[in-house]
Structures are given as structure tokens and as C-alpha cells.
Amino acid sequence: MILKQIVIENFRQYYGQNEIEFAHGSGRNVTVIHGENGSGKTALLTALIWGFYGRELKLPNSESIFNNKAIHESTNQQEDLSTSVRIRFEHNDYEYDLRRLLHAKYDDETNILNLPKNKTVNQKVELSKRNIATNQSTKIRDIAYEINRILPYKLHTFFFFDGERMDHLGKKEAYSEIRDSIKRMMGLELFDNSIDHLSKTIVKLRDEVSKNVKSELSDKYLRINQLEEDKVKKKHQLAETKQELSAAQNELKSIENALRNGEETRAFQTTRDHLVESITETKNAFDEKLKELRNQLSNSGYLAFSKLPIKRFQRIARTDQRDTIEKLIHPELIPSLLSNGTCLCGHELESTSISTLEKVQNEVLDLSTSKNDMDHLYFQLSGWEVARAHFYSQIKRLISEREELRATLQLLEEDLREIEERMKASSRNIENSTNLIEKESSVRTAIVKAEANIEDLLRSIDELSREEELLNKEVSKLTKAEERQLRLQLALESATKVKDTLVGLLKLRESQVKSELEEKIKLTYSQLLRKDYSISLTDNYELLVSDVNGGNIGLSQGESQITSLAFIGAIVDLTREYKDKEKGHALDEDLNLGNIFPLVMDSPFGALDADHRSRVATNLPKLSDQVVVIVSTSQWRGEVDEAINHRVGRSYKLLNHTNEVSGEYTEIAEVM
Incomplete structure (x- = not known):
């Protein structure tokens, strides 16, 4: 400088x-x-x-x-x-x-x-x-x-x-x-600052590298492997159960055909088939009513909570303290007076009277606007009251129809049990028919059990798949973290080497500067x-x-x-x-x-x-x-x-x- x-x-x-x-x-x-x-x-x-x-x-x-x-x-x-x-x-x-x-x-x-x-x-x-x-x-x-x-x-x-x-x-x-x-x-501070900065960086890198990502990643992989094994077992069980269900359904068809063809059981079986068909249709109708009920609650359930707000608004609307000017003056009266320029008594309007009328007109318009807004809201809430009544009516109807279907189903199931008992009673002396009826009952039980097992297995496989999907996402993150750790490890090694190099250069530089400065000081000192x-x-x-x-x-x-x-x-x-x-x-x-x-x-x-x-x-x-x-x-x-x-x-x-x-x-x- x-x-x-x-x-x-x-x-x-x-x-x-x-x-x-x-x-x-x-x-x-x-x-x-x-x-x-x-x-x-x-x-x-x-x-x-x-x-x-x-x-x-x-x-x-x-x-x-x-x-x-x-x-x-x-x-x-x-x-x-x-x-x-x-x-x-x-x-x-x-x-x-x-x-x-x-x-x-x-x-x-x-x-x-x-x-x-x-x-x-x-x-x-x-x-x-x-x-x-x-x-x-x-x-x-x-x-x-x-x-x-x-x-x-x-x-x-x-x-x-x-x-x-x-x-x-x-x-x-x-x-x-x-x-x-x-x-x-002499430029030595540059080395000091660099070494200090590298030392702080090395500490941070060590903290990052010390995080045990490998151990956590290993645990995730072990769990994924376990899930895969469980899914394979469940899928194998599912396949076996489906085969058992198919075999039981085929066997049931054979038994039903045999019962239809038997002289002692033909009439009973025909009636029984009709009952089973009616029971199936009734069950489906029962389930449909449940779906309708759920949809109704989902779409309009808020109406069940609207009674209190509606009552409060109606009370506010009834007790609304509007200025009596709105009740006494027709909205078209003042514009007519201002247009004619004369009072109701026939006298001409003065300037002060015109100003007062214009002010009153604005108040009437404001009150009218407020009343219109209130009336509009009141009309909307009145519609809510009608919708609320309809909502409850629909809920009651669906519940009533569902209960009727439940009662019908119970009667059909009782008729089915009665027919099955009569079939057994009429064919007790006929060994083949008795065996078919007993076998049919056990096959139907096996079918119900197989269907329940299939539903449980499918749900279990789905849960295992969802857990595996989440784990794979976590593994992906951990894999990236592990890759980052490897890069950080390399950065740590590089930073350490650079720091060691700078420390060595600083010592060399300090030695050189000190030697040159001491030589220069001695020369200057001897001259002064x-x-x-x-x-x-x-x-x-x-x-x-x-x-x-x-x-x-x-x-x-x-x-x-x-x-x-x-x-x-x-x-x-x-x-x-x-x-x-x-x-x-x-x-x-x-x-x-x-x-x-x-x-x-x-x-x-x-x-x-x-x-x-x-x-x-x-x-x-x-x-x-x-x-x-x-x-x-x-x-x-x-x-x-x-x-x-x-x-x-x-x-x-x-x-x-x-x-x-x-x-x-x-x-x-x-x-x-």
C-alpha cells in the first residue's frame, strides 16, 4: 500500500x-x-x-x-x-x-x-x-x-x-x-486459519462417520429376509387352502347331486336348494343395506350435529334488534320523494331536508342489504332443517329394512335346519343317505373354515408386503447414507492428510520466515x-x-x-x-x-x-x-x-x- x-x-x-x-x-x-x-x-x-x-x-x-x-x-x-x-x-x-x-x-x-x-x-x-x-x-x-x-x-x-x-x-x-x-x-496466518478450519471439519466428519449405519442396515435386511420367508410360507398355505376349498366345493356339488337323485332325499334337497339360494340372496341384500347406511352417514352425517347451530341462529334472527326505520319506511318511498322534490304534505323539499332524506335512504339500503343477507342465510338453514329430517328418515328406513332382512334370514336358516333334520330323520334307516347328509354338513363346515383361512392369509400377506415396502424405502435411504459415509470417510482421510501436510508446511514456513527475518533484523540492527x-x-x-x-x-x-x-x-x-x-x-x-x-x-x-x-x-x-x-x-x-x-x-x-x-x-x- x-x-x-x-x-x-x-x-x-x-x-x-x-x-x-x-x-x-x-x-x-x-x-x-x-x-x-x-x-x-x-x-x-x-x-x-x-x-x-x-x-x-x-x-x-x-x-x-x-x-x-x-x-x-x-x-x-x-x-x-x-x-x-x-x-x-x-x-x-x-x-x-x-x-x-x-x-x-x-x-x-x-x-x-x-x-x-x-x-x-x-x-x-x-x-x-x-x-x-x-x-x-x-x-x-x-x-x-x-x-x-x-x-x-x-x-x-x-x-x-x-x-x-x-x-x-x-x-x-x-x-x-x-x-x-x-x-x-508473512502469510503464516493463512496456514493457521486453514489448519483450524480443517480441524473443525475433521471433528464433524468423525461424528458423521461414527454413526453405525451398517448395523442398522444389517438389521433391516434381516427383517426383509424374514418377511420374504413368511410371505413364501403364507402363499404356500394360501395355495393349499385354495386347493382344499376347491376340492370341498366340488365334493359338496357331488353330495348335493347325489341327494337330489336319491328317492328318499330328492324332495327335501330341492326345497333345501331353494332355501340356500334364498339365504344367499338375503345375506347379499343385508350387506347392501349396510353399505347404503355407511354411505348415508358418510355423506350427510354432519346434519346430525346441525340442530344446535340452527336453533341458535333462529333465536338470534328472532331477537335481531333492527332499527324500526326499516319496519316503518318502504324502500321505494324516499326515492319517490327525492324524485318529485316534494314532501307527503305537498311542500317543496328544502336542501336540509333533501340531505336528511338521502342519509335516511342510505340507512334503509344498508338495513335492507343486511336483512337480505340474513333472510338468505335463514332460507339456507331452513333447507338444512328439511335435509336433517330427511337424513333421519333415511337412516330409520335403512335400519328398519336391515332388521327385516335379519329376521327373514333367521327364518330361512331355521327352515333350512328343519329341512336338514327331516332329511336325516327320513333317511335314518338308509345308510347311504345318512352318510351323505352327515358328510355334506362336515364339507360345508370345511368350506366356511377354508374361506375364513383364505381371507386371513390374504390379509396377512398384504400386511407383510406393506411392511416390506416400508423397509425397502428405509433401506434405500440407509444405502444412500452408507454411500455418503464412505464418501465422508474418504473426505476425512483426505482432510487429515491435508491438515498434516499444512502443519508440516507451516513448520517449514515458520522456520524459513524466522531465519530470513532474523537475518534481516541483524542487518538492520547493525546499521542503526x-x-x-x-x-x-x-x-x-x-x-x-x-x-x-x-x-x-x-x-x-x-x-x-x-x-x-x-x-x-x-x-x-x-x-x-x-x-x-x-x-x-x-x-x-x-x-x-x-x-x-x-x-x-x-x-x-x-x-x-x-x-x-x-x-x-x-x-x-x-x-x-x-x-x-x-x-x-x-x-x-x-x-x-x-x-x-x-x-x-x-x-x-x-x-x-x-x-x-x-x-x-x-x-x-x-x-x-
């Missing part, structure tokens, strides 16, 4: 619009901003941070974002007021335009300029990017995501920092922050520090400084700042080399690792002596393609000016003004 321009409007000390064009490149890549204490050096650094991220300001009186002079003028002029920061920057072949704004509205009633209370919620942010090659512009919707993708908020303190921040990075409490930042900048100290980076990314004998060194504040600066500069330099493909690995190009970051520093030379200021000033422009230095005159003059002046591409001065009414304010002026 390269900063191109910042435009500050009515932000903190900065009154009106103030802008800075930033230098960058391999030559004059330094922008220097001169400012004395209290002129707004820290506010300028804060404007950059607020413009990018919109977080609460870490400054004294952090709620005071609007410039005091601008507030005073807007109040006097009774106008609204805005404060904003606009930043133009380049990143990966795109030019971005970011603007963050807060608006204060003047209240005409109270004569007060209402400053927004929640300065985070009330912000308005706009971000667009332009493809430098094609000149095509795009408006960014998810602004926070885009900014954090380019320069994450957690990393901003490494590139927008002051002298105190540099000192902080050399302390032990910063080690975890340093480690996380290095992982993010005049003492012959040795610096190393532990596995936890802890910076250790030791003397020539390997003993630990207690660093001064200035030496701690130089240590921190060496660390930051090494990271920026190394990521730039990755970006330019001077270093790195084949994987870097595929992952698009490496980047260019600016170094924006507020008072970086404050705690350094003359020699160290010269060293830092000399080497600072070499660490990044863009360096922005915000310094006081005392920090800049002398050795710093001499060491860095030839690398300065842009120079600005913070001019502090004092106003007796609105107080101090600052403007930015370019130094030519």
Missing part, C-alpha cells in the same frame, strides 16, 4: 481543508512534516488512523473531533458543519479513494449546533477503487472488510506509530502481538546501533539482545526504540522483497504473499542521541518505498537533516495560529 494524498477538513486542530501529497518510490521517498509541540503532529497521525478505521481516538479529549474555530463560525453563521478525512492510496494495481465524514446539524429552534454523540455510529464512509490499467471504477460496499484486507487494524500500529510505540515493541509484553503480526504479514550488540529472534519471536560474551543487555530507552525500529523495518523490508520476488518461495507467488507498506512515524528521533539520530535517518529511507516523518524543528535540524534531506520528496510545515475568540488552530503549508 502506498499513500498518495490526505485531505483533512475541520479535524481536531486543523481548521478548514488541509492536504498533503505523499512522496514515494526508490529515490525521494520521504515526506517530512515539521511541527512544534502542540501544533497537531499526533493529531495528523491520528487523522490517518481514523480515516482508515473510524475507531475512537486515543487522544486527550477524544470526543472533540470537530475543530473549535469551525464550530464557533458555524454557530455564529447558523450553519451545519462537517469534519472529514479523505485518503487516496494505491494497492495492487488499484487506486483507492476513501472518505470518512461526521456531520453536525444546526438547530434553528434552539440556536445550537448539535454535535453527534456517538461518533462511531454516525459516521458516513465512502470507498471506491479504480483499476489503473483499465481506468474502470468500482464502488466498495463492504468497506471495513476491504480496508482490513489491505491493512488489518491489528497491524496498523506497526506502520502508524510514535516514539513511545517503538519503545513498547521492545518489551516482553509485546511478544504475542509481534508473533501474531508476523504470521499475518553503534554498539556491537548481537540480536536474535527466539521461536516465540522474542527479541533478545546480548553483548559479545552472550550476556543479556539492559537497554536504554533510545536503544529500545532502535531495537523496535529494526524489527519493524526488517518486516517491512522483507515483505517488500517478497512482493518484488527478490526472495520468497514458489508458494509465495501462488498465495500472492508479500506487500509494500508505508512507515509513518511521529517523533522517531526524540530519545536518540546525535549519532543514533544520524544512523536512523540514514537507513530509514532504505527500509520502505514510502517514509513519512513527523518531527519538531529541534529533532530535524543538524545530523538528521544532513542524513535524510537528499531523500526528501515532499516537505510541509504545521502552522499554529491563535485566535482570541475561538482559540488555537493549525493549517498545513507546503515548504518549497
Whole structure:
């Protein structure tokens, strides 16, 4: 990322619009901003941070974002007021335009300029990017995501920092922050996130694979096999029973023929045949009446429950309190009066009378409509009453006819039993006839039993088939689940292998990054520090400084700042080399690792002596393609000016003004 321009409007000390064009490149890549204490050096650094991220300001009186002079003028002029920061920057072949704004509205009633209370919620942010090659512009919707993708908020303190921040990075409490930042900048966080995601995926896959589908599927198959065996047995029994029934029916026909042909039994058998035929017809008629009764109940059974609703409606209809106007006035009377324009008494209708009559006419029409609806419903329910009476009449008829058929059937069966007894009595002395009659009785019993068995077997086979059909559907689902489990098993194995591979790559990558970073830190440290100290980076990314004998060194504040600066500069330099493909690995190009970051520093030379200021000033422009230095005159003059002046591409001065009414304010002026 390269900063191109910042435009500050009515932000903190900065009154009106103030802008800075930033230098960058391999030559004059330094922008220097001169400012004395209290002129707004820290506010300028804060404007950059607020413009990018919109977080609460870490400054004294952090709620005071609007410039005091601008507030005073807007109040006097009774106008609204805005404060904003606009930043133009380049990143990966795109030019971005970011603007963050807060608006204060003047209240005409109270004569007060209402400053927004929640300065985070009330912000308005706009971000667009332009493809430098094609000149095509795009408006960014998810602004926070885009900014954090380019320069994450957690990393901003490494590139927008002051002298105190540099000192902080050399302390032990910063080690975890340093480690996380290095992982993010060097592409290691990508491995961490991938490993974490795979670990969660592996847990879910294990849960899915652990479900015992095979056992459940096996139980279903065993049950289906059992059902098939039971069906085969039932079908075999059904076939045998049908054969037995057919044989019994044939035997019965032979016996009946023999009885018809016998002299002693012929007359009885003829009568008996008629009785059997009548019994069969009566039974069929009895069953038909039952079907009619069921149909009647199914189609019109609701009428049995209609009595209470009908009575309730009739009671409501009888007690309906309609306005008596409907009973007194004929619907055609008022239209006739209005048409003639005269009253019943013969006088002409006045305007007020016409208005009253029209109102009454509307009421009569409404009441008439209501009455029509009520009458229509009353008529329908009256039809229900008739249908209900007919329903009960039909039910009673069918029950009565069925009972008559039952009585007829009983009489026929009694006559049949009497005939059979007479047949037996008349043929007792004739052995052959007696045997035929007894055999006929046993055959008929066998036929009834066989028919009942056939009905039971058919019902049982049907139930077995339905259960088998349901089981086959469940088996189909379980089979798909088992196939899915096999795929999940393969996915689990693949995910585990990928995770193990990534863990190995991460270890290798960490080792490579740590080695390269440590080499870069040592080189930078040796250029910045005049003492012959040795610096190393532990596995936890802890910076250790030791003397020539390997003993630990207690660093001064200035030496701690130089240590921190060496660390930051090494990271920026190394990521730039990755970006330019001077270093790195084949994987870097595929992952698009490496980047260019600016170094924006507020008072970086404050705690350094003359020699160290010269060293830092000399080497600072070499660490990044863009360096922005915000310094006081005392920090800049002398050795710093001499060491860095030839690398300065842009120079600005913070001019502090004092106003007796609105107080101090600052403007930015370019130094030519």
C-alpha cells in the first residue's frame, strides 16, 4: 500500500481543508512534516488512523473531533458543519479513494449546533477503487472488510506509530502481538486459519462417520429376509387352502347331486336348494343395506350435529334488534320523494331536508342489504332443517329394512335346519343317505373354515408386503447414507492428510520466515546501533539482545526504540522483497504473499542521541518505498537533516495560529 494524498477538513486542530501529497518510490521517498509541540503532529497521525478505521481516538479529549474555530463560525453563521478525512492510496494495481465524514446539524429552534454523540455510529464512509490499467471504477460496499484486507487494524500500529510505540515493541509484553503480526504479514496466518478450519471439519466428519449405519442396515435386511420367508410360507398355505376349498366345493356339488337323485332325499334337497339360494340372496341384500347406511352417514352425517347451530341462529334472527326505520319506511318511498322534490304534505323539499332524506335512504339500503343477507342465510338453514329430517328418515328406513332382512334370514336358516333334520330323520334307516347328509354338513363346515383361512392369509400377506415396502424405502435411504459415509470417510482421510501436510508446511514456513527475518533484523540492527550488540529472534519471536560474551543487555530507552525500529523495518523490508520476488518461495507467488507498506512515524528521533539520530535517518529511507516523518524543528535540524534531506520528496510545515475568540488552530503549508 502506498499513500498518495490526505485531505483533512475541520479535524481536531486543523481548521478548514488541509492536504498533503505523499512522496514515494526508490529515490525521494520521504515526506517530512515539521511541527512544534502542540501544533497537531499526533493529531495528523491520528487523522490517518481514523480515516482508515473510524475507531475512537486515543487522544486527550477524544470526543472533540470537530475543530473549535469551525464550530464557533458555524454557530455564529447558523450553519451545519462537517469534519472529514479523505485518503487516496494505491494497492495492487488499484487506486483507492476513501472518505470518512461526521456531520453536525444546526438547530434553528434552539440556536445550537448539535454535535453527534456517538461518533462511531454516525459516521458516513465512502470507498471506491479504480483499476489503473483499465481506468474502470468500482464502488466498495463492504468497506471495513476491504480496508482490513489491505491493512488489518491489528497491524496498523506497526506502520502508524510514535516514539513511545517503538519503545513498547521492545518489551516482553509485546511478544504475542509481534508473533501474531508476523504470521499475518508473512502469510503464516493463512496456514493457521486453514489448519483450524480443517480441524473443525475433521471433528464433524468423525461424528458423521461414527454413526453405525451398517448395523442398522444389517438389521433391516434381516427383517426383509424374514418377511420374504413368511410371505413364501403364507402363499404356500394360501395355495393349499385354495386347493382344499376347491376340492370341498366340488365334493359338496357331488353330495348335493347325489341327494337330489336319491328317492328318499330328492324332495327335501330341492326345497333345501331353494332355501340356500334364498339365504344367499338375503345375506347379499343385508350387506347392501349396510353399505347404503355407511354411505348415508358418510355423506350427510354432519346434519346430525346441525340442530344446535340452527336453533341458535333462529333465536338470534328472532331477537335481531333492527332499527324500526326499516319496519316503518318502504324502500321505494324516499326515492319517490327525492324524485318529485316534494314532501307527503305537498311542500317543496328544502336542501336540509333533501340531505336528511338521502342519509335516511342510505340507512334503509344498508338495513335492507343486511336483512337480505340474513333472510338468505335463514332460507339456507331452513333447507338444512328439511335435509336433517330427511337424513333421519333415511337412516330409520335403512335400519328398519336391515332388521327385516335379519329376521327373514333367521327364518330361512331355521327352515333350512328343519329341512336338514327331516332329511336325516327320513333317511335314518338308509345308510347311504345318512352318510351323505352327515358328510355334506362336515364339507360345508370345511368350506366356511377354508374361506375364513383364505381371507386371513390374504390379509396377512398384504400386511407383510406393506411392511416390506416400508423397509425397502428405509433401506434405500440407509444405502444412500452408507454411500455418503464412505464418501465422508474418504473426505476425512483426505482432510487429515491435508491438515498434516499444512502443519508440516507451516513448520517449514515458520522456520524459513524466522531465519530470513532474523537475518534481516541483524542487518538492520547493525546499521542503526553503534554498539556491537548481537540480536536474535527466539521461536516465540522474542527479541533478545546480548553483548559479545552472550550476556543479556539492559537497554536504554533510545536503544529500545532502535531495537523496535529494526524489527519493524526488517518486516517491512522483507515483505517488500517478497512482493518484488527478490526472495520468497514458489508458494509465495501462488498465495500472492508479500506487500509494500508505508512507515509513518511521529517523533522517531526524540530519545536518540546525535549519532543514533544520524544512523536512523540514514537507513530509514532504505527500509520502505514510502517514509513519512513527523518531527519538531529541534529533532530535524543538524545530523538528521544532513542524513535524510537528499531523500526528501515532499516537505510541509504545521502552522499554529491563535485566535482570541475561538482559540488555537493549525493549517498545513507546503515548504518549497
